[in-house]
Amino acid sequence: MFVLVNLKAYPCDPVAVAEAAASVDSGPAEVAIAPQAAHLSAVADTGVQTWAQHVSPVEHGSHTGSTLAEAAADAGATGTLLNHSENRLKFADIDGSLAAADRVDFGTCVCANNPDQIRAAAALGPDAVAVEPPELIGTGTPVSKADPDIVRDAVEAAESVDPSVDVYCGAGISTGEDVVAARELGADGVLLASGVAKADDPAAALQDLVAPL
Amino acid sequence: MFVLVNLKAYPCDPVAVAEAAASVDSGPAEVAIAPQAAHLSAVADTGVQTWAQHVSPVEHGSHTGSTLAEAAADAGATGTLLNHSENRLKFADIDGSLAAADRVDFGTCVCANNPDQIRAAAALGPDAVAVEPPELIGTGTPVSKADPDIVRDAVEAAESVDPSVDVYCGAGISTGEDVVAARELGADGVLLASGVAKADDPAAALQDLVAPL
Amino acid sequence: MFVLVNLKAYPCDPVAVAEAAASVDSGPAEVAIAPQAAHLSAVADTGVQTWAQHVSPVEHGSHTGSTLAEAAADAGATGTLLNHSENRLKFADIDGSLAAADRVDFGTCVCANNPDQIRAAAALGPDAVAVEPPELIGTGTPVSKADPDIVRDAVEAAESVDPSVDVYCGAGISTGEDVVAARELGADGVLLASGVAKADDPAAALQDLVAPL
Amino acid sequence: MFVLVNLKAYPCDPVAVAEAAASVDSGPAEVAIAPQAAHLSAVADTGVQTWAQHVSPVEHGSHTGSTLAEAAADAGATGTLLNHSENRLKFADIDGSLAAADRVDFGTCVCANNPDQIRAAAALGPDAVAVEPPELIGTGTPVSKADPDIVRDAVEAAESVDPSVDVYCGAGISTGEDVVAARELGADGVLLASGVAKADDPAAALQDLVAPL
Numbered sequence: 132m133f134v135l136v137n138l139k140a141y142p143c144d145p146v147a148v149a150e151a152a153a154s155v156d157s158g159p160a161e162v163a164i165a166p167q168a169a170h171l172s173a174v175a176d177t178g179v180q181t182w183a184q185h186v187s188p189v190e191h192g193s194h195t196g197s198t199l200a201e202a203a204a205d206a207g208a209t210g211t212l213l214n215h216s217e218n219r220l221k222f223a224d225i226d227g228s229l230a231a232a233d234r235v236d237f238g239t240c241v242c243a244n245n246p247d248q249i250r251a252a253a254a255l256g257p258d259a260v261a262v263e264p265p266e267l268i269g270t271g272t273p274v275s276k277a278d279p280d281i282v283r284d285a286v287e288a289a290e291s292v293d294p295s296v297d298v299y300c301g302a303g304i305s306t307g308e309d310v311v312a313a314r315e316l317g318a319d320g321v322l323l324a325s326g327v328a329k330a331d332d333p334a335a336a337l338q339d340l341v342a343p344l
Numbered sequence: 345m346f347v348l349v350n351l352k353a354y355p356c357d358p359v360a361v362a363e364a365a366a367s368v369d370s371g372p373a374e375v376a377i378a379p380q381a382a383h384l385s386a387v388a389d390t391g392v393q394t395w396a397q398h399v400s401p402v403e404h405g406s407h408t409g410s411t412l413a414e415a416a417a418d419a420g421a422t423g424t425l426l427n428h429s430e431n432r433l434k435f436a437d438i439d440g441s442l443a444a445a446d447r448v449d450f451g452t453c454v455c456a457n458n459p460d461q462i463r464a465a466a467a468l469g470p471d472a473v474a475v476e477p478p479e480l481i482g483t484g485t486p487v488s489k490a491d492p493d494i495v496r497d498a499v500e501a502a503e504s505v506d507p508s509v510d511v512y513c514g515a516g517i518s519t520g521e522d523v524v525a526a527r528e529l530g531a532d533g534v535l536l537a538s539g540v541a542k543a544d545d546p547a548a549a550l551q552d553l554v555a556p557l
Numbered sequence: 558m559f560v561l562v563n564l565k566a567y568p569c570d571p572v573a574v575a576e577a578a579a580s581v582d583s584g585p586a587e588v589a590i591a592p593q594a595a596h597l598s599a600v601a602d603t604g605v606q607t608w609a610q611h612v613s614p615v616e617h618g619s620h621t622g623s624t625l626a627e628a629a630a631d632a633g634a635t636g637t638l639l640n641h642s643e644n645r646l647k648f649a650d651i652d653g654s655l656a657a658a659d660r661v662d663f664g665t666c667v668c669a670n671n672p673d674q675i676r677a678a679a680a681l682g683p684d685a686v687a688v689e690p691p692e693l694i695g696t697g698t699p700v701s702k703a704d705p706d707i708v709r710d711a712v713e714a715a716e717s718v719d720p721s722v723d724v725y726c727g728a729g730i731s732t733g734e735d736v737v738a739a740r741e742l743g744a745d746g747v748l749l750a751s752g753v754a755k756a757d758d759p760a761a762a763l764q765d766l767v768a769p770l
Numbered sequence: 771m772f773v774l775v776n777l778k779a780y781p782c783d784p785v786a787v788a789e790a791a792a793s794v795d796s797g798p799a800e801v802a803i804a805p806q807a808a809h810l811s812a813v814a815d816t817g818v819q820t821w822a823q824h825v826s827p828v829e830h831g832s833h834t835g836s837t838l839a840e841a842a843a844d845a846g847a848t849g850t851l852l853n854h855s856e857n858r859l860k861f862a863d864i865d866g867s868l869a870a871a872d873r874v875d876f877g878t879c880v881c882a883n884n885p886d887q888i889r890a891a892a893a894l895g896p897d898a899v900a901v902e903p904p905e906l907i908g909t910g911t912p913v914s915k916a917d918p919d920i921v922r923d924a925v926e927a928a929e930s931v932d933p934s935v936d937v938y939c940g941a942g943i944s945t946g947e948d949v950v951a952a953r954e955l956g957a958d959g960v961l962l963a964s965g966v967a968k969a970d971d972p973a974a975a976l977q978d979l980v981a982p983l
Contacts (some may be wrong), residue, residue: 137834139831139832139834140826140828140829140830140831140832140834140836140838140841141830141831141832141835142830142840153515158828164913165834166841167807167836167837167838167841168806168807168808168837168841169807169808169810169822169837169838169841169842169844169845169847170841170844170845171808172808172811172812173811173844173845184834184835185810185835187779189779190779191779191780191781192779192780193778193779193780193856194778194779194856195776195778195779195804195851195854195855195856195857196824196837196851196854196856196857197779197806197824197856197857198806198807198808198835199779199806199808202779202782202805202806202807202808202809203808205808205809205812206808206809206812208808212834214435214436215834215835216832216834217832217833217835217836218833218834218835218836219434219435219436219437220434220435221433221434221435222427222432222433222435222438222456222461222464222465223427223456223461224432224436224455226457226458226460226461226464227433233899242794243435243436244436244439245439247439247467247468248435248436248439248467248468248506250464250467251435251439251463251464251465251467251468252435252464253467254460254463254464254466254467254505255460255461255464256460258864259831276971292463292467292505293476314795324832331981350621352618352619352620352621353613353615353616353617353618353619353620353621353623353625353628354617354618354619355617355627375740378621378630379628380593380594380623380624381593381594381595381623381624381628382595382597382598382609382624382625382628382629382631382634383628383631383632384595384630385595385598385599386631386632388758396595397621397622398621398622399733400566402566404566404567404568405565405566405567406565406566406567406643406750407565407643407644408563408565408566408591408610408611408638408641408642408643408644409610409611409624409638409641409643409644410566410593410643411593411594411595411622412566412593412595414568415566415592415593415594415595415596416595418595418596418599419595419596419599421595423699425621425622428622429621429622430619430620430622430623431620431621431622431623490687539620611827640861642861645860645861645862645863646860646861647858647859647860647861648853648858648859648860648861648864648882648887648890648891649853649858649882649883649887650858651861652884652886652887652890653884655934669861670862670865672894673861673865673893673894674861674865674894676890676893676931677861677865677889677890677891677893677894678861679893680886680889680890680892680893680931681886681887681890682886706885718889718893718931
């Protein structure tokens with residue numbers, strides 16, 4: 132089970148969260164932290180698996196203000212989110228960003244809202260797709276409880292296009308029980324954010340999340 | 345065979361092109377004209393099938409500057425291009441624009457660049473996808489000659505996801521021979537632009553295009 | 558006093574609103590209607606002054622899905638809003654859209670949020686700038702009541718850069734009293750939307766608005 | 771004289787360029803390096819003045835994929851470019867990004883194309899504006915030679931709105947002579963890119979640039 136903690140632009144200490152993640156006995160789970168690009172190297176230096184929140188659909192060249200995949204890789208990242216609901220990309224740019232991520236062997240997860248989008252995202256060949264129903268983001272209600280069919284439908288949608296594409300569950304996950312429920316519905320991972328990033332004790336929060344696995 | 349003439353922002357007389365299209369004996373072909381939104385009603389008044397170049401992923405509401413599907417339908421349009429290479433949309437917005445087009449029963453064609461994108465676009469449920477290799481746009485070299493596999497691969501890609509999705513061939517088509525070649529490679533239609541829009545005699549240009557069908 | 562009724566993507570009958578506007582005795586006020594691009598010609602045919610909600614920063618050419626200023630002019634428009642809060646433009650594109658509007662002698666109004674933006678917008682050389690504090694849009698609270706200094710500051714800001722640039726007041730205007738208050742604070746016009754577009758009797762709503770002038 | 775070396779997404783070693791910059795005797799010039807966000811901390815660790823290529827118009831919060839000013843500051847940056855021609859921003863977002871930069875006391879430079887845009891950019895209150903005529907970018911022809919009036923007009927335009935705003939000259943600068951010419955035309959700094967970033971010996975290239983000052 133892949134557990135990705137997205138630090139967004141939260142006012143947290145990214146190194147403290149990363150050290151917490153590095154210290155947790157994650158058992159069969161694999162924990163990664165996705166900080167701001169400017170924090171990638173500090174997070175990666177803790178030894179935790181580090182993801183970018185985004186990479187740009189560009190190659191080396193005149194692209195001021197882009198997030199070059201090679202720069203993220205230099206800083207220690209090994210994967211990237213793409214098309215997060217807070218960072219919607221153009222269709223052709225998802226394709227381009229996946230190509231950029233492939234150049235540096237990044238793991239990739241493309242976010243989507245509904246089964247049609249999941250199928251479309253899976254067709255672009257990422258390692259994983261994440262289903263994040265917009266109405267649940269930030270609510271604390273896990274998608275597995277709000278409507279388990281959302282996860283089941285996402286798993287089925289991805290499977291119908293490419294069975295090798297993993298499915299992550301991306302909204303409202305905050306407890307170990309939620310993670311187990313997501314797994315039982317067929318998810319291969321979860322996306323988390325404030326539940327860990329804003330926790331008083333991120334290590335305890337993460338330990339609780341992975342303990343039941 | 346569907347023949348869509350995209351007038352883009354060309355300095356042509358959209359009504360003259362529309363009248364030319366309405367006057368052509370298109371035989372088994374179906375000809376449509378896609379003018380600027382502000383020209384939709386004038387073009388539709390000629391009786392020719394009229395498409396929008398784009399509709400916005402919005403419903404009725406506070407969306408200043410959008411292209412509301414209902415407004416395009418009021419003006420007489422019955423279909424829309426989406427995600428043209430000159431008007432790349434966000435992934436989620438293609439989904440939203442398709443939903444908008446469905447509200448008014450528009451025919452829909454989503455443009456894409458390569459087989460992965462064709463499969464992804466087909467997964468979003470449009471009536472058709474168009475393959476437009478960026479390197480051929482505006483060259484006058486038809487994709488069927490430059491690399492027939494581009495069309496064959498697109499047809500196969502769409503078929504693999506949803507056999508009910510048509511495939512249009514969208515770059516470099518300028519003669520009836522090109523249209524026939526596209527059809528023989530499995531395309532259900534073609535997208536044209538300058539070949540008709542900028543012709544001295546648009547009716548003759550269109551007649552030549554559909555004559556061999 | 559310029560009174561611009563922005564129909565946005567509202568579910569109103571644009572021709573009915575336009576006919577209402579054309580029928581009103583506007584006295585010293587000048588009333589214009591800004592419908593969807595696809596409705597421009599139907600609105601202009603009523604004889605009312607007609608504005609576009611947006612024009613694209615492009616010239617004639619390969620710009621599928623754009624709103625070409627020349628096409629809006631063909632349809633009868635004589636002015637355009639730019640950078641409305643629902644349609645925020647890139648800085649360089651405001652400059653480009655103003656150039657496009659100038660090609661067809663459109664009146665232009667660039668929307669902005671605060672005095673710095675008003676000064677910046679005025680520096681780009683439009684005919685008018687509109688101050689629309691985002692917090693008041695759609696509230697029914699006129700900016701002249703919520704905080705008269707917002708209008709005064711906008712007038713002063715535009716004046717400091719270019720005294721020939723008019724200032725319109727663009728949020729929360731719904732009564733004739735609001736229009737008079739805006740005028741007394743130095744505004745040369747007002748932007749309206751739902752108060753007229755969604756009124757049961759748009760002619761009566763408009764008549765009430767202009768009566769006290 | 772401020773000399774900003776923009777590393778864009780070039781395939782250079784950002785630390786090597788930064789060390790070169792740190793080693794140069796810059797005399798009265800002030801040299802700064804603007805790397806990819808993911809390279810900010812490595813560049814700042816060399817002791818050279820470090821700028822971001824962009825910061826997002828956001829505060830702490832749910833902004834996946836943004837470039838938070840606070841994160842850039844954490845990494846050691848002390849300034850930022852905004853609205854570079856390769857990263858055109860929305861008008862309102864330039865204002866928002868300037869506010870973000872102010873929160874962390876960054877120096878700021880807003881890029882623009884022509885005198886109207888320079889005046890508008892200056893009105894938004896940055897520390898500096900940069901004039902980069904698009905037609906000269908990457909040509910190796912310094913703006914001071916191609917058309918000295920472009921620099922003079924930019925200086926005058928900024929001055930007319932706010933004399934405290936510096937003007938940088940941003941296209942085609944590659945020699946010390948170009949830097950001197952820019953200074954003589956009234957510029958307070960220059961933006962450089964490939965001339966240093968792609969030099970075989972960045973230290974020598976920089977030394978040549980600042981020697982005549």
